[in-house]
Amino acid sequence: MNHPVDEDIFAGAKILVTGASGFIGTHLCNRLAALGAQVHGVSRTQRSGAGVSRWWQVALDDQRATGDLVRAVEPDMIYHLASFVSGSRAMEHVVPALRANLMSTVNLLESATDTGCRRIVLTGSLEETQGEASAVVPASPYAAAKSAASAYARMFHALYATPVVTARLFMVFGPDQKDLSKLIPYVTRSLLRGEAPQLMSGTREVDWIFVDDVVDAYLALATKAGIEGKSFDVGSGELSSVREVVMKLVEIIGAQVQPVFGSLNDRPMERVRVADVAHTRQSIGWSPKTALIDGLTKTVAWYRNTPTA
Numbered sequence: 001m002n003h004p005v006d007e008d009i010f011a012g013a014k015i016l017v018t019g020a021s022g023f024i025g026t027h028l029c030n031r032l033a034a035l036g037a038q039v040h041g042v043s044r045t046q047r048s049g050a051g052v053s054r055w056w057q058v059a060l061d062d063q064r065a066t067g068d069l070v071r072a073v074e075p076d077m078i079y080h081l082a083s084f085v086s087g088s089r090a091m092e093h094v095v096p097a098l099r100a101n102l103m104s105t106v107n108l109l110e111s112a113t114d115t116g117c118r119r120i121v122l123t124g125s126l127e128e129t130q131g132e133a134s135a136v137v138p139a140s141p142y143a144a145a146k147s148a149a150s151a152y153a154r155m156f157h158a159l160y161a162t163p164v165v166t167a168r169l170f171m172v173f174g175p176d177q178k179d180l181s182k183l184i185p186y187v188t189r190s191l192l193r194g195e196a197p198q199l200m201s202g203t204r205e206v207d208w209i210f211v212d213d214v215v216d217a218y219l220a221l222a223t224k225a226g227i228e229g230k231s232f233d234v235g236s237g238e239l240s241s242v243r244e245v246v247m248k249l250v251e252i253i254g255a256q257v258q259p260v261f262g263s264l265n266d267r268p269m270e271r272v273r274v275a276d277v278a279h280t281r282q283s284i285g286w287s288p289k290t291a292l293i294d295g296l297t298k299t300v301a302w303y304r305n306t307p308t309a
C-alpha cells in the first residue's frame, strides 16, 4: 500500500521544473500547481501553459545560464526532466544526448549544490546500464548519457552532500504525450484515423507505467527523508510485449484495420527490464495504482476527445 505523501510540503514551495513543456513535465506541473506550489518551468523556447507560474527560457547545457537561473529562482526543489529523448543508435545523436542529458544534469547539480535546495529529483531511464559500469555496454547515446548522469548524481551526493535522488522511469504512457512517434500515441492516432500502424516485430517485452502514477512517485521522491544519493525504479513491475499492448489498443478502439507487425526492423541491443517495485515501495512508500488496461482506456478516451492532438 502507498504511504501518504505529505502534500502540504508543496504549498507555497518554489519548484523549478526542467522539461516542463514535455509530456511528463506538463502532468507534473499541473499536479504541483494544484497542490499550491509556485512552479518555475524551464524550456529552450518561449512557452505558456497552465500549471506554470513563470517560464524561463534557458539552454541547460550552458553552465553560466544554468547557474544564473538557479540563483535567480532559488528553488526549494528541482525536478529535472529536460532531455534529448530519442533512443536512436545513430552516431549523430551522441553529442546532442551528451549535451542535453549529461551536461544539463551536471550544470544543475553544480548550481543546486552552490545555491542550496532541499531536494533535486533527476529523471533516469530503464535504458540505463545496470551492474558493474565498466563491463556493461550502453545500447544508445541516450542510454550512455543517462547512465553517466546517474553516476554524477551519486558522486555529487557522496562528495558534496547534494540532496539528489533519481527516478528511474520505465515506459511511460498516458494522455497528451508530446512525441507522437512514440508507440502508444502513434498506434492510437493511426487506429482512430482508420490507418494501419506500421510496426517492428512487436516481440519486445516492456514495463509500462501510467503517467499519473509517475507523478505520484515524483511527489514521494521529493518528500521522503533519508534517500539522497539513490535511484528508484518507477515502473509497474510487470512486462507486456509491444504486440500485446497494440492488440489491447485495437480492442479498446474497436479498430477495423489491423497493425502491420514486422514492417520495420527491430532495434539492436533492446534490453528487457522490469522495475523493482518492491524496493521502491519499501524505500519511498510508492507503488503503481493504474492497471495497464485502465491506463490504455484513459489514454484512448483522451485522444478521442482531443481531435487536435
Ligand SMILES: NC(=O)c1ccc[n+]([C@@H]2O[C@H](COP(=O)([O-])OP(=O)(O)OC[C@H]3O[C@@H](n4cnc5c(N)ncnc54)[C@H](OP(=O)(O)O)[C@@H]3O)[C@@H](O)[C@H]2O)c1
Binding pocket: 018, 019, 020, 021, 022, 023, 024, 025, 042, 043, 044, 045, 059, 060, 080, 081, 082, 083, 084, 085, 096, 100, 104, 123, 124, 125, 126, 169, 170, 171, 172, 173, 177, 178, 179
Ligand atoms: N516517456 C517515457 O517513456 C520515458 C521513459 C524513461 C525516461 N523518461 C525521461 O523522462 C523525462 C521526460 O520525458 P518526456 O517523455 O516527458 O519527454 P518529452 O515530452 O520529449 O519532453 C522533454 C522535454 O525536454 C526538453 N528538451 C528536449 N530536448 C532537449 C535538449 N536537446 N536540450 C534541452 N532540453 C530539451 C524539451 O523542452 P523544450 O523543447 O521546451 O526545451 C521537452 O519538452 C526525460 O528525461 C526522459 O528521458 C521518459
